[in-house]
Amino acid sequence: MDRHILLNPGPVNLSNRVRQAMLKPDLCHRETEFADLQNRVRENLLDVYELSDEVYGTILLTGSGTSAVEAMLISMIPENGHVLVIENGVYGERMSRILDVYGIKHMRLHHEWLETINLDELDAALKQNNISHVAVVHHETTTGRLNNIEGIVELCVDRDVSLLVDGVSSFGAEKTMFDRWNIAACAGTANKCLHGVPGISFVIARRDKLNTNGQGRSLYLDLKNYLKHQDTNGTPFTQSVQCLYALDEALNEFNEQGGQRSRQQQYKKRMQIVREGLIAMDIDPLIDEQDCSCVLNAFHLPKDATYEQLHDLLKENGFIIYAGQGDLAKTIFRVSTMGAITEDVMKRFVSVMKKIISK
Numbered sequence: 617m618d619r620h621i622l623l624n625p626g627p628v629n630l631s632n633r634v635r636q637a638m639l640k641p642d643l644c645h646r647e648t649e650f651a652d653l654q655n656r657v658r659e660n661l662l663d664v665y666e667l668s669d670e671v672y673g674t675i676l677l678t679g680s681g682t683s684a685v686e687a688m689l690i691s692m693i694p695e696n697g698h699v700l701v702i703e704n705g706v707y708g709e710r711m712s713r714i715l716d717v718y719g720i721k722h723m724r725l726h727h728e729w730l731e732t733i734n735l736d737e738l739d740a741a742l743k744q745n746n747i748s749h750v751a752v753v754h755h756e757t758t759t760g761r762l763n764n765i766e767g768i769v770e771l772c773v774d775r776d777v778s779l780l781v782d783g784v785s786s787f788g789a790e791k792t793m794f795d796r797w798n799i800a801a802c803a804g805t806a807n808k809c810l811h812g813v814p815g816i817s818f819v820i821a822r823r824d825k826l827n828t829n830g831q832g833r834s835l836y837l838d839l840k841n842y843l844k845h846q847d848t849n850g851t852p853f854t855q856s857v858q859c860l861y862a863l864d865e866a867l868n869e870f871n872e873q874g875g876q877r878s879r880q881q882q883y884k885k886r887m888q889i890v891r892e893g894l895i896a897m898d899i900d901p902l903i904d905e906q907d908c909s910c911v912l913n914a915f916h917l918p919k920d921a922t923y924e925q926l927h928d929l930l931k932e933n934g935f936i937i938y939a940g941q942g943d944l945a946k947t948i949f950r951v952s953t954m955g956a957i958t959e960d961v962m963k964r965f966v967s968v969m970k971k972i973i974s975k
């Protein structure tokens with residue numbers, strides 16, 4: 617099969633070196649070679665945002681991004697905690713569902729998917745309730761919106777409310793200020809902005825903010841247990857060794873390419889090509905440029921085209937786009953900038969779009 621260019625928000629196109637890394641020798645997860653690999657990946661993940669190992673612990677999990685979000689929520693919130701979940705898309709709503717499943721006390725600050733976070737309502741909710749944590753999605757992949765964390769932080773810091781951040785589709789690319797934003801924990805994954813393969817996700821958590829009381833809410837997803845083992849060269853359960861090999865290599869590549877700031881620049885350049893190209897064809901972006909992430913933008917479908925038609929024609933030409941979710945499924949499509957692709961690929965995408973539209 618020909619190589620498709622994946623413009624969906626993960627899994628992403630791999631570089632050859634990341635793909636080759638999965639072919640390294642078989643490894644037992646109780647051997648020192650595994651401990652070295654695990655330690656290196658954990659350190660490199662902290663280095664993405666220049667975090668200190670004394671203050672923050674990195675926990676590697678074998679699972680997709682949602683497992684990291686779930687582990688974060690159930691491991692950080694104490695019995696007497698009260699979470700305010702900000703919802704303006706699928707992933708904010710998913711956090712509320714996780715808290716529902718575990719019966720963890722929370723309230724929702726619900727928005728329609730196209731809305732920005734209403735800071736006045738947030739302020740009022742924080743005034744009226746005794747909130748311990750605000751849970752928020754950094755980049756809401758549903759619409760491509762980069763949520764205004766600075767605005768939230770201004771309301772939270774003086775009240776000593778800490779943040780639980782779903783950074784699954786922003787970690788590695790978007791600016792994230794762990795200390796300044798009072799982030800208690802942030803969940804991320806290997807296979808989005810870091811360009812690894814799906815199978816490994818992670819949480820970076822303030823060590824002093826992990827809930828260490830009681831036996832925890834889950835056997836498998838208890839971060840306290842993982843951290844204890846991973847701090848001492850171990851792992852409580854079998855990890856996906858091959859996925860870790862790939863993430864290790866992806867992080868080497870990430871560092872060689874200049875780290876988070878240059879990845880952000882790379883994505884911005886790719887997105888500019890797509891955005892300007894599509895606007896020139898009268899395809900309108902879903903939200904304003906200043907509110908968009910560099911990782912993904914959503915666009916209204918071209919006039920008289922269904923998503924399926926557009927998807928299939930693009931696929932014939934080697935490009936995979938991504939549908940909208942929920943009510944947006946029939947009206948938008950999404951384009952991501954992640955993965956081992958180039959600006960030339962984005963230019964080719966634009967010209968293929970032009971050819972399709974003119975037919």
Ligand SMILES: *Cc1c(COP(=O)(O)O)cnc(C)c1O
Binds near residue numbers: 753785
């Ligand atoms: C992709 C994504 C997730 C997790 O999805 P998985 O399919 O479990 O990897 C969570 N949050 C956001 C914001 C995402 O974009």
